[in-house]
Amino acid sequence: MSRTTTPFGFHSTASEVLRSVDLSGKRAIVTGGASGIGLETSRALVNAGAEVTLAVRRPEAAQQAAPELRAANRGDVHIAALDLADLASVRQFTRQWSGPLHILVNNAGVMAIPDLQTTAQGWEMQFATNFLGHFALANGLHHALKEAEGARIVSLSSSAQLLGPVVFDDLHFRFRAYEPWAAYAQAKTACALMAVEATRRWQHEGIFANAVHPGAIATNLQKHTGGLKTPVERRKTPEQGAATSVLLAASPLLEGVGGRYFEDCNEAVVVDRRTPDFTGVAPYAIDAANAKRLWEVASQLMGMQV
Template identity: 50%
Template sequence: MTTTQQHPLGSGFGAASTAEEVIKGVDLTGKVAIVTGGYSGIGLETARVLHGAGARIVVPARDVERARKALEVIPGAEVEHMDLLDPASIDAFTEKFLGSGRPLHLLVNNAGIMATPLARDARGYEAQFAANHLGHFQLTTRLWPALVAAKGARVVVLSSRGIRFAGVDFDDLQFEHRKYEPFVAYGQSKTANALFAVEADRRGQAEGIRAFAVHPGLIIDTGLVKHLDPAVLQAAGALDSEGKPVRDPERQLKTVQQGAATSVWCATSPQLDGLGGVYCENVDISPLVTPENEAAWYAGENTPGVLPYAVHPEAAARLWEVSERLTA
């Protein structure tokens, strides 16, 4: 299988582009889209914009009543129970969807948790790795027959610039031997998300399935940052002195509408036809971080790019095999 090069296309969009702007001219009539976390933040905006282009929206949710209320803005949106930390609920959701006989054209693995205190799921797996990666891995692989049936499906996986905090530690995935650090665990899970897109694309492209990883930007008016001290966000320049979000898309400080743009572009843009297995940001394919610009990349948010270890094909293949074992 050919591998798409990890360098920008020159999409014509940028950091300030919104989801509404990038989907103009795209018709999704008759298409089915599943969006995890599709009832708040950038997930809700992603679902809303996909629906506006004609897609039928399905949102798996841990809190069904909350999701139904939020999704009143999307007529006909379907809500089903699913908890990414509960493997049985993932199986139940996927069995019901597969039982409907519908193809799945778009799968947006958007839900996630960030920098949480140490917690474990019922299997003993560290919660950020379990929710952000393993739960979505199980969801995607169980839904594989419906993705194949679409005869041209896309899987979009939300990663993050949090890849900077850690690669995947195959020797201690669950923090059984090393000290637990919330951001290291988050970084490991986001690197896993990026690697998952690489291998899902390699395995799926012969059957018409292409996969993309996305860095949406830092959107702080969502629930994702609820475990972060506001003082930390102020020190990072993400909150002003009054505690209000700072908007500066060139520094990745985005609105929800801007934050959903790259996900929507990866899910729908004809510019990406025949491509996949790449990490994207600011509505384009990201360049690789090189030794020459590595210091600038770590120093600030203005330098786009993905660290090579987050798109390494051998690590991606190894992670897939490990994930298969962990999810039985």
């Protein structure tokens, strides 16, 4: 399987990536789509003509972003409540959705929560929010993605996948000591693996999923970390950070491509050890056996049929 490359790169912006793309008639959901790179992802999709639903934890806050997005006079914008850490909220969202869904951008997330927090089910919060909530969302919207007869899922991962794998024997830190970055790494590795298995299971229905590392961007995501620690030359603007997401979501260059991990608008190189500049993807983060096992474990946690 050859590595997928494009004419775009580190400095490309979301608007540049979709400059000649027409998404009229396409429907998209962007979780966390009213702030940070989620907002820039939503903006690029709307400007290309898509109907975009901002799936957010605080709909009242998103109301401030909607008029600006609608001003493009291209695609339409909707706002819907979604708390990824609350399965009841996820299920309510998916039950209310009707009609086809062409693009699902699993963008929302939390990073490096200092102390162990768990959901009502006892699941570690970063794993639950970043991965399990999006897993439940994608499965709940499977019928809508299938109805689109050509759909894409974008799973926001991170270079943090290079910090460690999914620890299947202790997903929720019930035995090992909680460490914020270990929890974040596990969650983001899980997001990459989700794209691998979703593609394997659903590509015959025209559904393809890919994972993305958006880059180092100063957003509210770093509120627990004291801000970016990345060297200035490796930092991106929010619009540059959204470029790879919208490339995977809508570019014709990625037609029929799935189960891969992208950074800087190109498929990442598989590395055999952590690189100094945190580029590349670890083998365990795209391993088919790991992806299948994770899907089965997540399904069991939620009482779903595998």
